[in-house]
Ligand SMILES: Nc1ncnc2c1ncn2[C@@H]1O[C@H](COP(=O)(O)OP(=O)(O)OP(=O)(O)O)[C@@H](O)[C@H]1O
């Protein structure tokens with residue numbers, strides 16, 4: 001169990017081709033994400049965080065370099081690589097429940113099992129009572145929560161989350177952070193978490209990876225020395241120190 | 253290059269745009285009109301009264317012009333008066349042939365439209381979803397599409413063993429192209445994010461097709477079907493008038509040949525009613541099966 005979800009990013013370049021010229025966004029980035037680790041990515045808007053996340057998810061082929069999941073190169077998306085996208089991607093023609101059980105159903109879990117899973121994760125994100133709503137009838141934040149439930153219900157080995165809590169109010173944010181942490185602690189899923197919120201990154205993850213727009217690669221990595229079993233709250237002093245280091249590095 | 257898993261075709265959507273615009277949900281007008289009757293408030297009396305007056309004045313003018321055998325551009329001496337049409341209707345509505353003709357037309361429409369929908373949706377999805385099938389099928393579509401269904405009448409009669417089959421074939425041709433083109437267009441527009449989300453949840457290409465691509469295209473498909481229904485009636489009437497036995501188009505043409513001018517207009521109005529009921533049915537079905545879009 002511990003060994004599933006090890007990601008190796010090896011000298012990866014990512015970019016977009018338009019016509020003849022290629023614009024490279026991520027340049028020669030290498031990073032190891034151990035099985036069951038929790039890593040945050042922060043960096044200025046447009047530095048390539050979503051691009052990197054999509055590449056790990058198997059949606060973009062690197063220009064060069066490779067990304068391995070448990071030693072095997074990632075070439076296509078798969079159910080092991082769950083993504084919560086930055087954009088809304090609920091299926092408009094499916095209700096909340098149908099959306100959430102979509103993954104388990106594809107993986108061959110029966111209807112009954114899938115329904116149970118769906119209910120469980122819908123409750124986790126606080127959407128009980130909205131099972132039969134279509135996405136159009138939900139607020140933006142509620143849609144995000146449904147998307148999180150959909151990704152979680154699929155029980156992926158790796159969970160790639162692109163600013164999942166960006167659209168939520170502070171209270172809901174903290175509550176979902178706590179849920180995410182307890183899921184992480186219980187399942188040892190590997191989490192890659194993109195955020196703009198330094199506090200959130202420090203609170204949640206073991207490592208904060210700062211990506212620099214200028215170099216298109218990692219500018220620094222901050223270890224928070226967090227473990228699976230550690231209680232969520234660190235001393236205020238330690239948090240403050242980590243935060244000021246992050247902020248200095250970000251503005252550098 | 254960032255190679256996305258699902259290649260999307262952002263090629264021009266020009267040639268089917270004109271098909272998309274003309275929608276014919278005339279049943280809606282009457283439905284709305286009838287519904288409004290039940291909600292008449294003081295201020296809305298005129299939206300009920302004015303259309304009614306407008307029709308009355310038109311009928312009176314028509315009656316007057318035909319009675320005086322006016323000859324202003326149109327020769328009104330050959331045109332049956334509204335009262336004449338009404339009497340013809342009363343005579344014809346009790347005959348078996350009238351209902352048999354309606355039955356035959358509806359039967360042909362149902363058959364041709366069902367086949368047209370199945371073929372149209374299948375071909376449209378194939379065009380939008382598979383690059384290789386698109387390369388194979390698209391040239392045929394491009395050659396056949398500009399040929400109006402009516403132009404097929406002579407060839408169709410030669411091709412098919414029975415006239416009945418050739419009429420159904422022509423009707424099918426009328427229905428199928430708007431459905432193909434609108435389905436294709438809908439499939440082309442599927443947002444890449446939704447496909448990516450499905451793939452990340454473990455969906456294979458077949459699952460993506462049935463859970464993402466086709467549901468996304470359903471609103472477009474129903475537009476295609478509504479347009480296809482209109483085109484099917486057009487083609488059916490041409491077929492019936494030229495080579496039919498039975499059918500409301502045949503009824504109308506026969507009335508001309510038998511100099512029963514009142515029946516011509518009864519036939520025309522019947523065609524109008526049948527065609528708007530069938531198109532309206534598609535609109536209602538759409539509202540039923542796409543609850544998430546409203
Ligand atoms: N589909 C695309 N085609 C071409 N260029 C793209 C595409 N998607 C992103 N880019 C470019 O790649 C760069 C990185 O984009 P990306 O979405 O990865 O940034 P990001 O770090 O996630 O930003 P944000 O924090 O605002 O979400 C941007 O300059 C953007 O213009």
Ligand SMILES: [Mg+2]
Pocket residue numbers: 049050051086162
């Ligand atoms: Mg982003």
